Amino acid sequence: MPRPISARIHPDSIRRNIEFVRRTATSSRVWAVIKANAYGHGIERIYPALAQADGIALLDLDEAVRVRELGWTKPVLLLEGIFEARDVEIADRYRLTVTVHCDEQLDLLDTAKPRQPIDIQLKMNSGMNRLGFRPDAYSRAWRRASGMASVGAIGLMSHFANADDGGIDWQIDEFDAATRELPGTRSLANSAAVLWHPRAHRDWVRPGTILYGASPTGSARHIAGLPLAAAMTLSSRIIGVQTLAPGETIGYGRAFTADRAMRIGVVACGYADGYPRHAPAGTPIAIDGVRTQLVGRVSMDMLTVDLTPCPAAGIGSSVQLWGDQVRVDEVAEPSGTIGYELMCALARRVPVEVDAAGSIDPVDSPVAA
Numbered sequence: 072m073p074r075p076i077s078a079r080i081h082p083d084s085i086r087r088n089i090e091f092v093r094r095t096a097t098s099s100r101v102w103a104v105i106k107a108n109a110y111g112h113g114i115e116r117i118y119p120a121l122a123q124a125d126g127i128a129l130l131d132l133d134e135a136v137r138v139r140e141l142g143w144t145k146p147v148l149l150l151e152g153i154f155e156a157r158d159v160e161i162a163d164r165y166r167l168t169v170t171v172h173c174d175e176q177l178d179l180l181d182t183a184k185p186r187q188p189i190d191i192q193l194k195m196n197s198g199m200n201r202l203g204f205r206p207d208a209y210s211r212a213w214r215r216a217s218g219m220a221s222v223g224a225i226g227l228m229s230h231f232a233n234a235d236d237g238g239i240d241w242q243i244d245e246f247d248a249a250t251r252e253l254p255g256t257r258s259l260a261n262s263a264a265v266l267w268h269p270r271a272h273r274d275w276v277r278p279g280t281i282l283y284g285a286s287p288t289g290s291a292r293h294i295a296g297l298p299l300a301a302a303m304t305l306s307s308r309i310i311g312v313q314t315l316a317p318g319e320t321i322g323y324g325r326a327f328t329a330d331r332a333m334r335i336g337v338v339a340c341g342y343a344d345g346y347p348r349h350a351p352a353g354t355p356i357a358i359d360g361v362r363t364q365l366v367g368r369v370s371m372d373m374l375t376v377d378l379t380p381c382p383a384a385g386i387g388s389s390v391q392l393w394g395d396q397v398r399v400d401e402v403a404e405p406s407g408t409i410g411y412e413l414m415c416a417l418a419r420r421v422p423v424e425v426d427a428a429g430s431i432d433p434v435d436s437p438v439a440a
């Protein structure tokens with residue numbers, strides 16, 4: 072028998088989360104962001120759930136080619152654009168929309184001879200200071216692009232630095248001031264702006280993390296009550312039980328000391344599976360559907376849980392590390408990271424299953440905030 076850990080992907084959750092985005096940004100089209108292999112879920116596994124999206128956004132040319140080969144005919148956006156001349160040929164062959172964020176990328180397009188003009192998203196650096204033309208250089212870049220035979224439609228886009236904790240009006244103001252005279256579709260909103268900043272919705276929204284049921288802030292309480300369904304469940308089983316006397320300790324570093332007699336479950340899941348090593352005692356874990364907590368240090372292949380709230384649990388009991396009973400953010404936040412990272416970092420050694428088409432999992436499961 073293989074080790075009892077596995078991940079399960081729920082395409083139907085993604086389909087419902089896209090519907091929720093549509094109900095939230097009613098007049099916007101939706102780029103479904105599936106970079107990093109669909110935030111670790113696997114592009115091929117979740118592909119059928121994307122049908123309601125208007126476009127797919129990602130970074131890797133390989134991934135873009137994969138979605139075309141899966142049969143996607145609607146737009147595909149390369150969020151970082153092209154890196155060398157050869158990429159223009161691929162963008163041309165596969166009809167990719169490319170982000171253009173610097174003059175060097177305009178140079179590549181200018182010297183290219185695509186069979187048909189390539190649609191671009193011209194990126195403004197409105198304050199994030201990662202990629203993009205500064206507002207004062209933007210309309211010049213737009214004029215240059217619009218004069219190129221190799222460039223088709225020009226969309227206007229920007230990205231927010233802190234849509235998750237409030238202040239984005241200054242970036243929207245920068246964007247609006249610098250684009251006032253320019254035609255073209257607008258696209259600004261990531262997941263956080265979809266949820267909390269209707270002013271940013273515009274023509275196209277670009278949600279990523281909420282499609283997978285994770286919180287854009289990294290904090291589960293910020294999405295409590297929203298119908299965002301987890302698209303990944305990481306489960307395992309209890310493979311050992313220890314009964315501790317008061318004063319005894321658990322695991323490496325003797326990091327946890329029992330203050331009373333305790334039953335401890337040993338779970339087949341460790342940091343080599345993608346569970347964060349820095350998860351502190353108290354991080355929630357569900358055993359047979361009952362929420363309890365991590366105790367002791369996470370080791371490479373195992374971790375330990377307090378079985379006090381689930382006295383009937385024993386060897387073989389089912390364990391949910393994250394999913395519909397424990398949001399991935401509830402594991403990430405106390406570990407000093409965000410759900411995005413945990414989903415992307417699921418280890419290769421974890422076997423992954425996919426729900427059969429049409430199978431239903433609970434819509435808004437009772438997750439504590």
Ligand SMILES: *Cc1c(COP(=O)(O)O)cnc(C)c1O
Nearest residue numbers: 104150230261262277278279280
């Ligand atoms: C990753 C990314 C998104 C999606 O961000 P989320 O916070 O996951 O919604 C949107 N736009 C750009 C340019 C991105 O790189």
